[in-house]
Amino acid sequence: MIRVEHVLRMDFDEFTGTIQHRLEFSGTGETVRAIRATLSTLGRRIPAGAAEDLAASLPMEIRWYLTGAVHEHGQRFDWREFVDRVGDLENADHADAAYHAQVIVDLVHAQVPGSDFQQLRDQLPESEDDENWGKLFELIDAGGWEETRGE
DSSP: OOOOOOOOOOOHHHHHHHHHHHHTOSOHHHHHHHHHHHHHHHHHHSOHHHHHHHHTTSOHHHHHHHTTTOSSOOOOOOHHHHHHHHHHHHTOOHHHHHHHHHHHHHHHHHHSOHHHHHHHHHHSOOSSSSOOGGGGGHHHHTTOHHHHHTO
């Protein structure tokens, strides 16, 4: 039996609107800033090919944050450094930046084929040491935003 993945494709407005709702932001500007901060930083961490694969199913404007906005893919940094970088770009504190990244990556997870998302996870060590990228996937592993919020 062949498993068929059904992924609801969103356009830019639907993607940003969903994130704005989930993060309870009042404006599109702060929403786009959070998305850009998370995805461009993630794009810097993973190899270019993995970023392109992950981005392929996302809206064109969102795709650009993972690929076109990144000039050096495959940088080595851990979860803490990732959150620090996202927070700096987003102008958010550490806890908010971490949560925003989890919510954004959860929506990305819902938008891309499972094999492309697994490739992302394979690029990021999820052990309990200082890399500990498992924290990025905590919301997904708990069932996703909709499941944990009862929607």
